[in-house]
Amino acid sequence: MEIEDLRKEIEEIDREIIKYLAKRLDIVKKIGRLKIEEGKSASDDERELYVKNYWRELSTIYGVPVEMAKELIEIIIKYSKYIQLKNSQNSDSRTITFIGYGRMGKLLALYSIRAGHRVIITGRDPEKAYSVAREVGGLVLDIGEAIERGEFIVLALSLEAFRDGYIDRISRLFKEKIVMDILSSKTPVFSHMEELSMRYGFIYISTHPLFGPQTTPIGEKIAVIPSKTGVSYVDDVCKLWRSIGLDPIVIDVETHEKAMAVVQVLTHLYLLAFQQSLEELSRELGVDPYILSTPTFRDLMNVIRRLNNIKDVVLEIQKSNLFSEMVRSRALSIFMEIVHKLGDKHALHS
């Protein structure tokens, strides 16, 4: 058989793959509509896990590389959620002012522009504002005008800006605006921002994008945490985030902090400890772990690489989450318990 004949066969198969993808997306849209009727969020973590395992099983049966199947189903699910979220909104264009130039702010600004919103970039350093606008698009304005024109104000700032009085100085300009921070840990700022919102008559709704700046945010979750002044505006905020393809989860501040204590503080703690142990033990044993790496090991190293790119945020969360110390101390004793159960009696005393 000639190459050309085989290529014809591939084209036929590609047509079938695309036809089936379209069919799958139609069903996804139907599920999306039912989820809205039932007030459910677009993401269903349990179902996703099931679908991913199902793909792993099928790939083994049919001899498709497991890694290839894994990447494919991840992309399919990502876009499925994106379509469900996009379809749930009529996409009226809003004006969003981003104060600050951090990586997360940039990512949100970029996807807001892609979704057809008007984006304004502002902050303390006009040079940086122009540089962000060159990168992602959007209009640069001075702080006063930027706030005046924005319907939503996103404080894409580090914790430092909340601590050094910058927010206190500009918060009198926020009157009647919907103001959101995007910090990972709410303990240090939430009550203070709530107080400012009552004093200066603005609407404060805290948010936490539950993904890092290197992730394509499509279909990812964003926590939406209303303060006393924000309760009636939660729907507006959820609608905005949905329109850019995010999946908003409304939650109270205490539950958010507790969830992050286990999802971030605990997870990062073990990964930090794992990374350091891996380096030291590999050196002591004189071995390169990549020579005989397993898929699990490689997956973990990828996660660690991602975390290393946001090490400042990881350490900030360890410092600022209200439950950090409790989580670390419990994690340590559980770790020792497991070591003890494994029979290493000396480990407890060394």
Ligand SMILES: O=C(O)C(=O)C[C@]1(C(=O)O)C=C[C@@H](O)C=C1
């Ligand atoms: O089963 C659903 O709930 C779907 O919306 C479909 C689907 C999928 O693509 O398989 C998409 C998103 C959910 O997080 C889980 C699964």
